[in-house]
Amino acid sequence: MAAGTLRDNYELAVIGAGPAGLAAATLAARAGLATVVLDEQAAPGGQIWRAVSETPVQRRSVLGADYWAGAARVRDFEASGAQYVPGATVWSLARDREIGVSIAGGSRLLKAQRVIIATGALERPMPIPGWTLPGVMSAGAAQILLKSSGLITRGRTVLAGCGPLLWLLAAQYLRAGGTLAAILDTTAGSTWRSALAHLPGFLLSPYFRKGLPMLLAARRSVRVVAGVRVLRAEGRDAVETVVWQGDDGIEQRLSADILLLHQGVVPNVNLAISVGIEHRWDDDLLCFAPVLDGWGNSSIEGIAIAGDGAGIAGVAAAELRGKLAALAAIRALRPGSTMAGLPDEASIRTQLAADARGRRFIDLLYRPAAAFRIPQGDTIVCRCEEVTARQIVETVALGCSGPNQMKSFLRCGMGPCQGRLCGLTVTELMAQARNVDPQKIGYYRLRPPVKPITLAELAALPKSEAAVAAVVRG
Amino acid sequence: MFRRLSEIEETNLNLTVDGQGISARAGDSVAAAMLAAGIIQCRITPVSGAPRAPWCLMGVCFECLVTIDGIANRQACLVRARPGMDVETGRGKREVG
Numbered sequence: 001m002a003a004g005t006l007r008d009n010y011e012l013a014v015i016g017a018g019p020a021g022l023a024a025a026t027l028a029a030r031a032g033l034a035t036v037v038l039d040e041q042a043a044p045g046g047q048i049w050r051a052v053s054e055t056p057v058q059r060r061s062v063l064g065a066d067y068w069a070g071a072a073r074v075r076d077f078e079a080s081g082a083q084y085v086p087g088a089t090v091w092s093l094a095r096d097r098e099i100g101v102s103i104a105g106g107s108r109l110l111k112a113q114r115v116i117i118a119t120g121a122l123e124r125p126m127p128i129p130g131w132t133l134p135g136v137m138s139a140g141a142a143q144i145l146l147k148s149s150g151l152i153t154r155g156r157t158v159l160a161g162c163g164p165l166l167w168l169l170a171a172q173y174l175r176a177g178g179t180l181a182a183i184l185d186t187t188a189g190s191t192w193r194s195a196l197a198h199l200p201g202f203l204l205s206p207y208f209r210k211g212l213p214m215l216l217a218a219r220r221s222v223r224v225v226a227g228v229r230v231l232r233a234e235g236r237d238a239v240e241t242v243v244w245q246g247d248d249g250i251e252q253r254l255s256a257d258i259l260l261l262h263q264g265v266v267p268n269v270n271l272a273i274s275v276g277i278e279h280r281w282d283d284d285l286l287c288f289a290p291v292l293d294g295w296g297n298s299s300i301e302g303i304a305i306a307g308d309g310a311g312i313a314g315v316a317a318a319e320l321r322g323k324l325a326a327l328a329a330i331r332a333l334r335p336g337s338t339m340a341g342l343p344d345e346a347s348i349r350t351q352l353a354a355d356a357r358g359r360r361f362i363d364l365l366y367r368p369a370a371a372f373r374i375p376q377g378d379t380i381v382c383r384c385e386e387v388t389a390r391q392i393v394e395t396v397a398l399g400c401s402g403p404n405q406m407k408s409f410l411r412c413g414m415g416p417c418q419g420r421l422c423g424l425t426v427t428e429l430m431a432q433a434r435n436v437d438p439q440k441i442g443y444y445r446l447r448p449p450v451k452p453i454t455l456a457e458l459a460a461l462p463k464s465e466a467a468v469a470a471v472v473r474g
Numbered sequence: 475m476f477r478r479l480s481e482i483e484e485t486n487l488n489l490t491v492d493g494q495g496i497s498a499r500a501g502d503s504v505a506a507a508m509l510a511a512g513i514i515q516c517r518i519t520p521v522s523g524a525p526r527a528p529w530c531l532m533g534v535c536f537e538c539l540v541t542i543d544g545i546a547n548r549q550a551c552l553v554r555a556r557p558g559m560d561v562e563t564g565r566g567k568r569e570v571g
Contacts, residue, residue: 040533042503042554047532054501056482087552105545122534134514134527135475141531144551149499149506150482154475176479237525238514257475268534383529384536386521416536416547421529452547 006085006103006110010036012329013099013112014082015090015271018046019070019315020307021118022077023322024329029082031330031339036112037077038088038101044074046120047140048315051148062176063147064168066210066315073319092448093117093275097302100448100461107457114302114329117272118322121265121308124287124368125421126161127375130233131261132383139169139262152178155257158242160184160231163264163366164211171214174221182254183218184228184244186263188369195364198357205358206316225252229371233259263368267309270420274446275300281439285312285363286373287424288443294349295328296321304328314359320352374428381429382422384415389429396433403427403444416452419444476509485510489559498555505531505538505550508561516540516550517564526564539564 014025017039029035037044045052049070060068078084085103092100097115100107123140130136139159145151152173157180159166170183202208218224230245233256242256266287273279277298279288289311296304306325307318323343330337375381375389387410400406403413403426412426413419419426423444431438478485478499485499491513498507505528508516515525516538528538531551538550541562550561 040552042552051501056499056501057479059479059481062479089552122532123530132524132526134525137527137529137531141529144531145476145506145509149502149510150479151476151506151510152479154477238527383526386519386524416539417534420534454545 006036006101006108007034008110010034010110010112011333012036012114012116012326013038013097013110014116014118015093015099016046016118016120016307016309017041017044017077017084018048018118018120018307019073019318020120020309020322020325021046021116022073023319024116024118024306024326025082026073026077026080027323027326027343028329029080031326031334031337031342033329033333035080035082036110037082037084038090038099039084039086040089042086044077044084044086045070047144049074050144055147056150057146057176063172067147089451089453090271091451091453093271093303095275095300102451102453102457105454105457107453107461109461113333114304116296116322116325116329117303117305117309118307119268119271119309120318121312122268122420123262124264124266124373125425126261126263126372127379127381127389127422127425128231128233128261128372129375129379130235130239132380133233133235133239134237135235135239135257136233136259136261139166139260140265142260143169143172146172146176152176153258153260156181156255157258157260158182158184158254158256159260159262160186160228160242160244161262161372162187162368163262164207164362165265166262167211167214167218169260169262170218170222174217180222181256182223182225184231184242185224185226186228186231186369186372187226187366189227189247191365191367194367195361198361198364201357202359202361205355207358207362211362229369231372263372264366265308265312266424267311268420269309269443270418270446270450272298272305272309273443274448274450275303277303277305279443281437282311283438284367286367286428287312288427294324296325297328312363313356316355317352317359320348320355323348373425374432375425381425382410382412382415384417384421385411385413387412387422392426392429393433396430400430401434402430402441404442406430407444413444418446418450475512475514478510487555487557489555489557489561491561492563500555502555503531503551504540504542504553504555504559504561507555508550513563515563518566520567523566
């Protein structure tokens with residue numbers, strides 16, 4: 001779709017087409033709001049339902065029922081009347097809800113009366129020695145290759161880290177006919193203590209019912225090493241060996257062609273922080289999350305956040321929070337709307353609470369260990385600018401109090417990824433070095449454009465007379 | 475390093491990477507097409523010249539930056555493979571002139 005087919009104004013703009021974005025847009029469009037969905041990906045579904053309407057993996061058992069549930073959501077969305085714009089990279093969002101978006105190499109600006117940010121999650125960085133070597137990638141990346149292209153790894157594949165996605169990927173790989181040389185589980189033994197109190201809620205939840213078979217299937221056919229405390233990848237131009245230590249401190253080695261890392265997901269905060277939405281450190285989930293009211297509304301008038309970008313809570317909660325944010329938009333723009341079929345707010349909140357009870361145990365059990373979040377020495381933290389943990393700690397010794405002062409010394413966080421792959425690591429590293437709370441250290445100051453665009457795209461934007469007068473002389 | 479599931483129909487979309495012809499499946503991103511063809515390394519870094527490969531495949535890590543049809547620094551994971559595409563892997567630091 002060309003940028004030209006977009007309108008200048010919408011009642012609601014939804015950014016992202018994962019579970020939250022689809023639920024919000026479907027509901028809002030059905031209620032009659034002029035709704036546009038700007039999606040950076042090529043097809044709706046976000047990452048969890050990635051390529052669900054076009055995946056080549058047609059054996060339904062491979063990706064599982066929860067994946068295929070997305071197909072119905074996409075069909076509902078497509079029938080809702082919302083305008084869908086794939087391949088649309090939002091590079092700026094202003095406080096007055098003007099959105100800068102790049103589509104197929106052309107940029108334009110549009111405005112919306114309400115904006116719902118549904119940009120979801122990204123995988124928490126796992127900065128171990130050697131994580132930049134070719135052949136080392138995130139488990140989520142491997143899952144994306146499976147969903148969108150039907151690709152699985154060939155050769156000796158090692159999975160390492162912790163969290164539900166690790167086991168889900170293992171189960172999907174095995175069902176697809178793939179093989180795994182080993183799963184190295186980095187779950188810290190100590191997390192059981194804090195998680196245990198929430199075990200009853202978990203045992204009664206779908207998370208247990210669905211998770212247990214995956215875990216057992218992986219354990220039946222793959223070598224699973226629990227209690228991994230130290231981990232690194234070695235190789236010259238690509239990974240050749242995975243090296244680890246358990247509690248006994250004895251170094252073990254395994255030849256590997258592919259190492260897939262994962263230790264949970266965190267909110268994708270770049271767009272929300274760039275518009276000035278307040279974020280706070282969540283000490284349980286070890287990440288920054290936006291400050292929102294019960295409808296997902298942020299501190300900025302008319303801008304809400306739904307889904308994992310509002311704080312990690314998973315797919316079911318993402319859809320429910322998407323609906324709440326849409327209800328808020330409908331009530332604001334169509335006061336007194338009596339559309340039949342509007343979901344009941346109280347019932348949504350009851351479902352959200354039930355889901356949270358089941359999830360709490362997983363959140364605490366898979367809280368990643370400090371050793372894999374806060375690296376030391378020559379381990380690369382900023383992949384783009386190749387800045388090491390030692391260099392960052394040295395800037396603290398020089399008197400740097402936070403990431404924004406530090407980056408002017410090291411360019412850390414100033415490469416093309418704009419801190420997405422190092423931001424949390426830097427905050428925690430500096431917090432540890434200064435012995436203060438991560439909240440006090442804060443996060444990178446982020447500014448638009450939050451994704452790189454070409455100068456030509458900026459120059460081609462329509463200009464107001466005032467803007468021209470500001471720079472043209474004579 | 476990667477292989478297609480056996481039930482997936484053959485790939486018949488042709489593009490070139492650094493002058494070498496590869497075939498992809500419609501729906502592949504450029505990054506997926508490269509990985510499927512055994513091209514793991516997509517660039518060397520501008521800072522140290524270290525080899526890199528895609529990390530996230532969802533648009534956040536920028537490791538898969540390549541030149542596509544003459545336009546540099548494109549995220550290969552966000553661009554769909556098209557017939558006749560000319561992809562060049564990243565060669566590190568830009569030179570002036």
